[in-house]
Amino acid sequence: MRALTWHGKHDVRVETHPDPEIVNPRDAIIEVTATAICGSDLHLYDGVIPGLMSGDILGHEFMGRVVETGPKSTLKKGQRVVVPFTISCGKCFFCEHQLFSACDNSNTAEKQDLSEPLYGHAVSGLFGYSHLTGGYPGGQAEYVRVPYSDVGPIVIPDGLEDEQVLFLSDILPTGWMAAENAGIEEGDTVAVWGCGPVGLFAIQSALLMGAGKVIAIDEYPKRLALARKLGAEGIDFRRTKVLEALMEMSGGLGPDAVIDAVGMEAHGFMPDTLMDNMKQRVGIGADSAHALREAILAVRKGGRVSVPGVYGGFLDKFPLGALMEKGLTVKTGQTHVQRYTEELLRRIGEGEIDTTFLISHRLPLEEAARGYENFRFNQNEWTKVVLKPGMTGA
């Protein structure tokens, strides 16, 4: 099969790999019909997430047709399914408590040794990510082996297009959980850093959950325009002093809740960002966290901080004083995708949520490398890239 393969920083190529087969009883094999490039893939592309190996197949947002099932899979050949990026056994303490991205059993016994010293506990398995999360071959491929296929994949009814449901695999539930973690109360003011796909879905979700005002922060006009179309007010951080603006736009109180949908590679020429980036470049596991620092300073006293943005290592100059003295609540995590898929599928079916507005480009899988390059370096124009293995070249 053909698959997008990581070889190093800014070096990804579509190559031929052996087709996957059923290995464990609960497995299924999916023939991918649509897959996407995620902001998290950019952290891998930029080489700032530890634990990748040359030859790894990337991709964790994917859907397709079931072509093979193991004896304990509950899927049927021919079904159309969307596959959550979190691999979850459904049986452990964490899965039973709907903390699917904390599954105890989905990372391999050997690879759990990589994250245990780094994070204090072994993290669970994810598709197409780092070997810290199991090193599972990902979904930017023609075929994927899906473990625990009786728990993760959600079957899609006829009548819904791939593009309407593809993002159930990651960014739609991620934006939803980001808003849920912000503990939004009717009429709240919510500020969202980053108008990438995650930020945009967080904005959409926050408004659905009753936010009175959402303020979106980014630098790219097209991304800010998408946020404003959803009903948010915009702040261009290249032009405007973010903290001052947020205070003025929230009656001097500060937002009730803040959402960091930027993660570990914040842009901008702020002094903390320059230092973070330098450390990141020499590979000492430092995160660049300007957005998170700013969010903690901006949020009102007793406010809520929601962090869907990904961080992988360590951080200094963290405004811990502000966190403590203002009595803030922080919630974060890789998304517990399986917790949300059913409800969000229903909302898509009823026309309440549109998921397609942010797709800017559709490419054949063969052109995935071009997709990465542009999603990374032309962020204004390239807001979301969908890859289709079946599509013929443009």
Added chain:
Amino acid sequence: MPLHRTPRTGPEPRTLALLAGAGLAAGAAVWAVSRSRENPVVFRPNDDAPDRASRHPGGTMPVGRTITINRPRSELFAFWRDFSNLPQFMESVEHVTVVGDVSRWTLAAPFGRKVTLETRIVEEVPDRLIAWRSTDGSDVRAEGAVTFRDAPAGRGTEVEAVVAYVPAGGEAGRLIARLFRLVPAMQGRRELRRFKMLMEAGEIATSRNRKD
């Protein structure tokens, strides 16, 4: 030295009761005392943590690990007690044959060698404890114990596995030392994780895309 309890001044009554049956409690107490004389820094009467978590590991320190498994105690005990099941999750164990009360374990050693561990159960409390020690004729001198306790708040069972190897002399001894002294902690925790996967999820996680 018995491994299936941590020597300390005030063990829980349940643990004591378990030990009393085999008369091992006395041994444990002696060990605790002698250790405290050897190295007074280690002996902290108000510290309930197992010795293997000590900041001052000694030469004979056993390795071990506790894991919580979301299954009933009796089910886990029964699976483990049938030693022929163990190669399913213990990678270094190739097979186990049980003759009477003696079990022979064929272990994979480096460079494709095999070593044999022969053990006898020294104590068994159904659904709670299996403690074993190598026989005099074994290639490997070792002892170990697996304890099954109810986890709090209905979370299933806490399984604690502890093992200590005494390397013998000669070539076999060196091989075994390589196998068991460098990696025992790692090996042990990986085996417990696989046991948990098998019991909870019914299969052992792998990121391999193909069977070969």
